[in-house]
Amino acid sequence: MIQNTFSGTGVALVTPFTSNLAVDYDGLRQLLDFTLDGGVDYLVINGTTGESVTTTAAEKAAILSFIKKHVNARVPLVYGLGGNNTHEVTEAIAGTDLEGIAAVLSVSPYYNKPSQQGIYQHYVQVANACPVPVILYNVPGRTGSNMTAETTIRLAAHDNIIGIKEASGNLEQCMAIAKHKPADFLLISGDDLLTLPMITFGAVGVISVLANAFPEKFSRMVRLGLEYKFDEASKLLHDFIDINPLMYEEGNPVGVKVLLERFGVCTPAVRLPLVEASAGLKDRIDKQL
Incomplete structure (x- = not known):
C-alpha cells in the first residue's frame, strides 16, 4: 500500500x-549509512535541503545513481x-x-506567483507526464505563494497525485486538507x-531536515506519535x-550541516549564495548539543 510506503x-x-x-561521495555514503542505521523509513533526494538549486544536471544524475546503488x-x-x-x-x-x-516530490511553482488555477494546471501537467506517483509540496515561505486546501483537494482527485508535503505552517489549512481529502x-x-x-x-x-542529524531519535518520536503514544513522543x-x-x-541546510560535522558525517560546506554558519551560530548549536 502506498500509505505504508510513506508512513x-x-x-x-x-x-x-x-x-x-x-x-x-564518501560523505554521502556516511550520511546514507547514518540515517539508515538510525531507522528512517525513506529518503528524499534532490530537495531544497540537498541544495538542488546549486547542483548541476550531471551532478544530480550522479548523486541519484550513487544513492540507488548504495x-x-x-x-x-x-x-x-x-x-x-x-x-x-x-x-x-x-x-x-x-x-x-x-x-517524485514536486514543489509548487515559485517566484512567478501563479493563481490557484495556474498551480492546479501546472500539477496536472506534471502528474500526466510523470511515470511514478507525484507528491505535492507546498512551502509558501520559499515559493512566495500558498497552495490552498481547496487546490490541494482538487489535485487529490488526480490518479497520479498521492499526497502532499505541507510546509505552510498553517494548521487550519492542514486540518482542512485532512478533513476533505480522499482516504488514500x-x-x-x-x-x-x-x-x-x-x-x-x-x-x-x-x-524532515532534523532527521539527517538525529535519525534514530526523530524517527522514534514519529513512530510513537503514529502509535498514539503522545506523552512519550512529546x-x-x-x-x-x-x-x-x-x-x-x-539558510537551510547551513545549520544541519554543522550538526553533521559535529557527528563526523560530512563537512559543513555549502555552495554560494549560501555560506557556512557564522561562528556565533555554530556556538549556539554547540550549546544546544
Missing part, C-alpha cells in the same frame, strides 16, 4: 561537499523534481532515470516541529524545540 520519517537528505565544493532498495526513494516553468519540469521528468524511485491521499508534515500535532488529525509522518519533541530554529537561521 513515518522521510529524511530530506543534504548533499555533502568537499572543502573545494565538489560532491563528497541503498539497494532497502528503503523507498523519493526524488525532487519541480520548478516554475511547467514545460521544463516535464522535460526534466522525461530526462531523469526514475527506475527504482517510489515517487497522504498528508505529510513539512515542518519538523509540527509533525506530532499534524499526526493527531491525520498526517502519516514527515519529510518528551522527545521537547528536545528539538530549541535547536530547530537554528537549522534555518542562516
